[in-house]
Amino acid sequence: MRFDVLTLFPEMFPGYLGQSLLKKAIDRNLVDVHVHNIRDWATGLHRQVDDRPFGGGPGMVLKVEPVVESVRAVCRKDTRQARVVLLTPRGRRFDQPYVERLSGSDRVVLVCGRYEGFDQRIIDILEPAELSIGDYVLNGGEVAAMVVIDAVIRLLPGVLGDEQSSVDDSFSSGNRLLECAQYTRPREYRGYSVPDVLLSGDHQAIAQWRKEQSFRRTRQRRADLLGHTAVNKEHIDESGTDEASRKG
Ligand code: JA5
Secondary structure (H helix, E strand, C coil): CEEEEEECCHHHHHHHHCCHHHHHHHHCCCCEEEEEEHHHHCCCCCCCCEECCCCCCCCCEECHHHHHHHHHHHHCCCCCCCEEEEEEEEEEECCHHHHHHHHCCCEEEEEECCCCCECHHHHHHHCCEEEECCCCCCCCCHHHHHHHHHHHHCCCCCCCCCCCCCCCCCCCCCCCCCCCCCCCCCCEECCEECCHHHHCCCHHHHHHHHHHHHHHHHHHHCHHHHHCHHHHHHHHHHHCCCHHHHHC
16 A cells, blocks of 8 residues: 655654554555655745735645645556545544545545645645544644554554454444453552453453443443444343443
């Protein structure tokens, strides 16, 4: 899978790209990430990439020519059809179903904004997918682009050591529960012990405990995820009572 990132701050990426999981995936040719500076497509004496908004107002707007020309040029660097994605707080929410959808494409071109945003004609011409990673404001789309790459590559076959390990993740399709508490050695630390059931060797009891933990935690922290009545019903039916309200 090939990613191209278009940004005014390409120097933000090498540190992230050299990080373990992604570095291994790149070294093994499973993923290819190319970072480009939008300014390379800016013209004129000052290579200006932004300008003041028509109609007045604060801040600067990304100019249409360098962004559209850079995306077009980068798309031509590879024959595979690219999905063009713009990172913007106005975009649709980037969630795990969307991660799964992107992981099925061969090529993604990520366009990072800066300043007050993009000239609308960039969006009208390129018709990109507009994605937001969450309801907060960032100084630019770069960190959001890294989030997208990070979430997508771990779904690619061969990137994670254990092929199964992404299947059980919170939010993977078929899982709408937060993960349960995890413990490793030592069994006791400063008076804090590992729950007995995890040391019992009773795999059925352990599975049941984990399921209950997950459900309770989800109910407490992210009740919105339980909108799926199937998940809700399953846990209430199995225990005969509502585990979350009884223990939590
Ligand atoms: C801000 C000029 O998904 C959260 C995001 C916030 C944010 C993004 S994506 N892009 C920008 C931006 O600020 O371009």
